[in-house]
Amino acid sequence: MTHPGLDRARVRDATLRLAxxxxxxxGDSHLIDDPELLAAFGKDESHVPPATPDLVLKAQSEAHVIAALQLAAEYGVPVVPRGAGTGKSGGAIPIVGGLVLDTTALNQVLDVDRHNLLAVVQPGLITGDFQAHLEGLGLFYPPDPNSLETCTLGGNAAHNAGGPRAFKYGVTRNYVMATRTALMGGDVLATGTRTIKRAAGYDLTSLLVGSEGTLGVFTELTLRLVVQPTHLSTLLICMGDEPAAGRAIAQIIAAGLVPRVLEFMDGTLVQVLREEGVSAIAPGTGALILAEIDGTSETQVEADTLELAERCEDAGALQVLMARHxxxxxxxxxxxxxxxEAIKSRGKYKVSxxxxxxxAAADELLQGLRALNEKHSALVAAYGHAGDGNFHVNILWDDPDYRPDAVVDDVFALVWSLRGTxxxxxxVGLSKKAYLPKEQSAPLIDAQRRIKHALDPLGLLNPAKIFAP
Ligand SMILES: Cc1cc2nc3c(=O)[nH]c(=O)nc-3n(C[C@H](O)[C@H](O)[C@H](O)COP(=O)(O)OP(=O)(O)OC[C@H]3O[C@@H](n4cnc5c(N)ncnc54)[C@H](O)[C@@H]3O)c2cc1C
Known part of the structure; x- marks a missing residue:
């Protein structure tokens, strides 16, 4: 379903004609065609090899986005929307060349409506800058990808980004109430509403969030806000081993506690952190939990903090450190x-x-990963958002000729056996598209391709992403 002319040379030719x-x-000043400058727009933070675009537009307005998409459809030019390029799956890499539509100059907060607890922003706004802006107003936008100092809200919406606080607050999709989204060809859809509830028609806002820039280009986002929590406590809990950490996490959840952060670090990573000189780790620690409780009532935060600490002690915690300021x-x-960063010391090469x-399958996952450590010569280490069952599995090795594919296959097979994703x-981007057909049925993938075709019949918007040919 991609445009028949997506051959590299023909794309270059068509892009030069569109310029x-x-x-x-x-206006000339917003276009980049200098080959030395173009290279910077051909990569992201994934392990996917870079690919240089033929032209970059640094869009200054929604009208620029519309102009690019109208002309791209007319000239048959692929367009890759781009935020800050911090993506980890190759989603912003212009694999067939063409035009990169850089949205980072669209970086304004257009409105903050404190009565309705929402804000309207442009997609190129840096997530951390938006959060800092709200802090001064006593408001809070919870999604917190670890890249928040550099990534954009448009990129977050395109990837449905999450972060440590997702356990309590959810992910980006839970906060996008409405969008203005430009389609290939230049039509603009105003999706969603400013209301808490909506039941009119299909929920295209939810569909567009997480569509990885393959269905449309966000030019405006309306985001739900919450009131800034006034009290916070952080706990670092040293557990003897990974199963004990698993038990503690299960007890926290079963007790109905909802910490905003519930992070896990495995035994290998504890060792790495010790070598980095982290002093807060008790002797005998084989796994760490980092938890954070927030709220607007000091008494409640205090009570929940103590209960969380007790649950961990019941599960055999060696040490519980608490901090409130x-x-x-x-x-x-x-x-x-x-x-x-620290984990990079464990191997010259890494995929994550x-x-x-x-x-509830987190325990089995960690056991399975330990078994993979014995089976393969690469090192497998995991940390992440244990409260959500979302783990970053790092595979590290030194030999330049070693290929980690067999380990990745085994990790994914383990995940599917536990009914995970x-x-x-x-x-998915480019890096995981070969695996999608192993996770999703052919009819399900076909239904998604038909949605893509309905919104982008020429197959020109961020082509070759998510779905294998
Ligand atoms: C150190 C580090 C830590 C990270 N931690 C996390 C984490 O905790 N949680 C997490 O979820 N991710 C994390 N990431 C991944 C990454 O930061 C997120 O995916 C982020 O949302 C990407 O935003 P970006 O602005 O860099 O987008 P880009 O990388 O530029 O683009 C990502 C995708 O979004 C599309 N896109 C960009 N802008 C638009 C737009 N306006 N309209 C439509 N599509 C668009 C692109 O086409 C591409 O498919 C991390 C990355 C790094 C390097």
Missing amino acids: LPLARRV GAEREQLWAARRLLS EDIVVPR ITGEHG
């Missing part, structure tokens, strides 16, 4: 924040998967 009429509509809380977070299993946050 002049596009420059007339948007800025710098102390940051010290406890240090272990978690260090992880992504972001699988999800039903919460291959991605909870990073999307």
Whole structure:
């Protein structure tokens, strides 16, 4: 269902023909065609090899986005929407060349409506900047991907990004109330409403969120907000081993506690953190839990914090550290924040998967991963959002000739055996599209292809993503 002309040379040719009429509509200064500068728009934070686009438009307005999509349809040019390029599945890589539509200059907060607890933003706004803006107003936008200092809200919506706080607050999809979305050809859909409830027609807002830039380009997002919690406590809990950590997490959930963060780090990572000099780890620790409780009632936060600590002690905690204020809380977070970089010391090469299993299967998953460590010569280490069953499984090795494919296959087979899914946050993009048919049935994939065809009949918007040919 891709456009028949998506051959690399023909795409380049078509893009060069589009450049002049596009420059007339948007102005020369927003277009980039210098080969040295183009390369920066051909990669993201995945392991997918980069691919250089033929042209980049740094859109300054919705009208620029519309102009690009009208001309792209007319000239048969593929268009890849792009935010900050922090994606981890190759979603923003222009694999067949063509035009990259950079949305980072569309970075304004258009409205904050505190009575209705919502904000209207442009898609290129950096997530952390938006959160900082709201903080001064006593408001809160919970989704917190670990890349929040650099990634954009448009990229978050395209990938349905989550983060540590998803256990209590949910993921991006739970916050996108409405969008303005430009389709290939230039039509703009105003989807969703400013209301809490809606039942009119199909829920296209939810469909567009998580569609990885393959169905439309967000030009505006209306986001739900909550009131800023006023009280917070952070706990770092040292457990003797991974099964004990699993028991503690199960007891926390069974007790009806809803910490906003419930993160897990396995035994290998504990060792890495020790070597990095993290002092808060008790002797004998074989797994760590990081939890955070928030709320607007000090008494409730205090009570929940103590109960969470008790549940962990019942499950055999070796040490429970608690902090309620800025710098102390940051010290406890240090272990978690260090992880992504620290783990690189364990192998010259690394791939990282972001699988999800039903919460109650977390124990079995961790056991299975330990078995893979024995079976393969690569190191397999896991950390992540245990409260959601969403784990980042890191595969590390040193030998440049080693291929991790067999380990990845085994990790995914384990995940499917537990009725889980291959991605909870990073999307399919290019890196996982070969695996999608193993997770989803042919009719289900076919239904999604037909949706894609209905909204992008020429197959020009972010082509070759999600679905294998
Ligand atoms: C260190 C690090 C930590 C991370 N931690 C997390 C995490 O905790 N949770 C998580 O979910 N992800 C995480 N990520 C992945 C990544 O940051 C997210 O996927 C993020 O949402 C991507 O945003 P971006 O602006 O960089 O988008 P890009 O990488 O530029 O694009 C991602 C996808 O969105 C599409 N897109 C971008 N803008 C638009 C638009 N306006 N309209 C339509 N489609 C668009 C692109 O076509 C592409 O398919 C992490 C990445 C890094 C490098």
